[in-house]
Amino acid sequence: MKKYIFMLILSLLMVGCAQPVEPVDDGSLTIMTTLFPQYDISKHIVQDKAKVTLLLPPGVEAHDYEPTPQDIVKLQNSDLFIYTSDHLETYASKMSKEIKNKDNVTINLSTQLELDSEDPHYWLVISNMIEMTNSITEEIVKLDPDNADFYRANRDAYIKDLQAVESELVDLMKYAKRDTIVFAGHFSFDYFASAYGMKYVTPFDSYSPNAEASPQRISKMIEYIREHDIKVVYYEELVDPKLAKMLASETSVELLMLNAEHNVSKEQLDGHTTYSDIMRENIKNLKVGLEYAKDN
Ligand SMILES: [Zn+2]
Structure with missing residues (x-):
């Protein structure tokens, strides 16, 4: 399976070489996320005001992932890079240091939470998701202050839904x-x-x-x-x-x-x-x- 995926990536890269489709920076905000939780948060905050990409190809297991040269190009063209921790995305900080885009802002979400272990799966607790949502929103606002009200309103709606899920979890255990x-x-x-x-x-x-x-x-x-x-x-x-x-x-x-x-x-x-x-x-x-x- 791994070999197949590797060949697939290789062939996609080769197609990329034959017909260069270099992404053009049109000035709009571009956010790159490593895992699904922060992808989902970012998507809901920005909606159609920015482009959000997920580094992991769909269906790929996260722990074994190794970034491709195309991922580096995508990161090079992004304004904000959001990853969860150095324990899971072991490649992220290196990738962020290697790119030449000096304006790119990289955030490691785990450094903004009080975590008591190296277990990387902290996003499965709703209160952590809420903190992640708040941090991500404020980073986005810093990059695009003109749309601050829009982003914060979306954040409030997103958090409200997370809180509803949290009540369902409490009810489940009760x-x-x-x-x-x-x-x-x-x-x-x-x-x-x-x-x-x-x-x-x-x-x-x-x-x-x-x-x-x-x-x-x-x-x-x-x-x-x-x-x-x-x-x-x-x-x-x-x-x-x-x-x-x-x-x-x-x-x-x-x-x-x-x-x-x-x-x-x-x-x-x-x-x-x-x-x-x-x-x-x-x-x-x-x-x-x-x-x-x-x-x-
Ligand atoms: Zn895991």
Whole structure:
């Protein structure tokens, strides 16, 4: 798959060489984002007043991503570059230093939050998303003060929706009969779990997608599923859920996705799926595994 993607990139670059379509700086604001959360925030703040690009191609796993020469060209032509942390986008600060555009402003969002671990998935907590939205808005306002009122009004609407999602999360945990989920992926939901009072069991001991689960841990997991009458096993987005499928073949669990929103599929990108849409889908799936029972 990796080889295929590499060849695809290579062929796209070659097409690029044959017909040079050098992006022209027409003076409009251009924002480059590495991951989906800050892409979604920026899109909602600027709407049609600026161009927002997502560095990750649709459907690509975020942790293993390495930027292409075209990404550097895009960054060179952008006014604002927003990444989440040096732990996840290990390439970002180097990329930002290498470009020749002296006017480019680069922000590492993790430096603006009080985080107590190196786990990079802090965007899965709504209060962090709200802080990220505030910081991004103010950076955009600095670059384009004429539209400050427009950007701040969009920020308010975006935050209002995030707050609605936060209430849905509180409601979910309040009326859930269970408090523990089984997750068969690299566990990106550690901040989320501690913020909303959820516990999790996972055969992985790291949040890296390359972590391997030992056979001992897998058999313990199967034991746990049987002992606790677990009905749902969760798997992550954009990675083949091999382990989840194996657990499902050994037990009678249902498999549901818990999407950590690193990136989106092409279909989701084209369909303008938002951060809140995905979080609401997560809530819907968590209601099944946590046995949400408000209506009963
Ligand atoms: Zn991750």
